[in-house]
Amino acid sequence: MAGYRDLLRTPGVGRIIAAQLTARFPSGMTSLAILLHVEHITGSYGAAGLVLAAASIGQAIAGPITSRWMGLWGMRRVLTLTTVVCAASITGIALFELPVPAFMVLGMLAGLSTPPVQPAVRTIYPKMVNSRQLTPLFSLDASLQEIIWILAPVVVTFVSTQISTVVGLLAIVVILLGGAAWFISSPELGQVRIPRSKRRFGKVLSRPAVLLGTFVGFLLVGACAAVEAGVVATFGEGGVEAGLVLAVFSVGSLVGGLASGSIPMGRWATARRMAIVTVGLVITTISLNVWWVGGSLLIAGIGVAPVFAAISAMxxxxxxxxxxxxxxxxxxTGQLIGAAAGSAVAGFLIDGVGPVGAYWTGAVFAAVGLAVAVVFHRGFPDLRHADPSPLPDTTTIPIQTV
Known part of the structure; x- marks a missing residue:
């Protein structure tokens, strides 16, 4: 913890972490709010899963595009435009009772315009700290984002079930606008300029670590999305148990992330961390008792933030x-396609065989992620004695000769 205190004393670090966490807070609310709202209107978890899938696909399409735009037009311009469009789309879902295809269109538009806060802040981090502090900063970021998943599900479940799903969605809009305004106004966004990339779009995926991180992230988030749908279906939309169980899942992730911050990351780091998630999710399928589900998700959560931290650093x-x-x-993009797949598969299995189908979906996604991390472990860099900072951009310097 002393290392984290020193990190937070670095000028600007505490402020930018707080600002980006607030801007990203709606990400822990939106899926659950849409799930509850659309299911309430249509009476079908399958329909709600389709709307969530449309939103996630929209985010997946936009992810690398809007992130690259920040190098062309600047972070503030891109973040402002996407925030306004996203807020308008979520407002439309909240205020209008529409057929499922229309909900899907609005969901996709909201996804396409999701502000790229995470790529922005993780691009800024290496310019704010030295190389020794970068890996702990990624661990701290991955851990503290679990505050979102601890508080957001409880807040949105309580508001949506005890007041109305419309109010739940409108609350998201308010937080989205306020949080994004704080982040966009942060001095660091003006101090750090992302250079225009000289490589063609998509070429970065030729890096094994990026490709593997994308695929493992796809499977991990797919597992988490399936579990989220399963918890809501298990404990119903009339109580707060679903939000509390999901909060316990996030507490495990918070603890795991903070504990792993000082552990060196070798080629097997992602595999070891995915193993914890897989074991926890497999245990979850044994019983749907609230204490059993909460306890097993606590175990699974211990590996979640450490996996995200490893992916970021590598x-x-x-x-x-x-x-x-x-x-x-x-x-x-990989994570959001995973959310779309996990939500859709879990939604249809809930309608077909009950909530246990969602937990099995999560367990299978996690197990495949573990297998990928094991089989292709050599594709991850060994950072135990290496600098985790980005590779320097180089350019040709003309030399005048006599």
Whole structure:
């Protein structure tokens, strides 16, 4: 913890972490709010899963594109435009009772315009701290984002079930606008300029660490999305148990992330951390008792933030600074496609065989992620004695000869 205190004393670090966490807080609320709202209107978890899938696909398409735009037009311009469009789309979902295809269109528009806060802040981090502090900063970031997943599900579940799902969605809009305004106004966004990448779009995926991080992230988030749908279906939309159980899941992730911050990351780091998630999710399928589900998700959560931290550190160390935002855009895309797949599969299995189908979906996604991390462990960089900072951008310097 002393290392984290020193890190937070670095000028600007505490402020930018707080600002980006606030800006990203709606990400822990939106999926659950849409799930509850659409299911309330249509009476079908399958329909709600389709709307969530449309939103996630929209985010997946936009992720690397809007991230790369930040190098062309600047972070503030891109973040402002996307925030306004996203807020308008979520407002439309809240205020209008529409057929499922229309909800899907609005969901996709909201996804396409999701502000690229995560790629922006993870591009800024290497310019704020020294190389020794970068890996702990990624661990701290991955851990503190679990505050979102601890508080957001409880807040949105309580508001949506005890007041109305419309109010739940409108609350998201208010937080989105306020949080994004704080982050966009942060001095660091003006001090750090992302260079225009000289590589063609998508070329960054040729880096093994980026490609593997994208695929592992896809499977991990797919597992988490399936579990989220399963918890809501298990404990119903009339109580607060679902939000509390999901909060316990996030507490495990918070603890695991903070504990792993000082552990060196070798080629097997991602595999070891995915193993914890897999074991916890497999245990979850044994019983749907609230204490059993909460306890097993606590175990699974211990590995979640450490996996995200490993993906961030290994991605940053494998690309040039000008490609960092796009790389994290692709990482985000993989995670959001995973959310779409996990939500859709879990939704239909809930309608078909009950909530246990969602937990099995999560366990299978995690197990495949573990297998990928094991089989392709050599594709991850060994950072135990290496600098995790981005590779320097180089250019040709003309030399005058006599």
């Amino acid at each position: 991605t940053t160390s494998s690309v040039k600074f000008s490609d960092t935002a796009e790389a994290f855009g692709w990482i985000t």
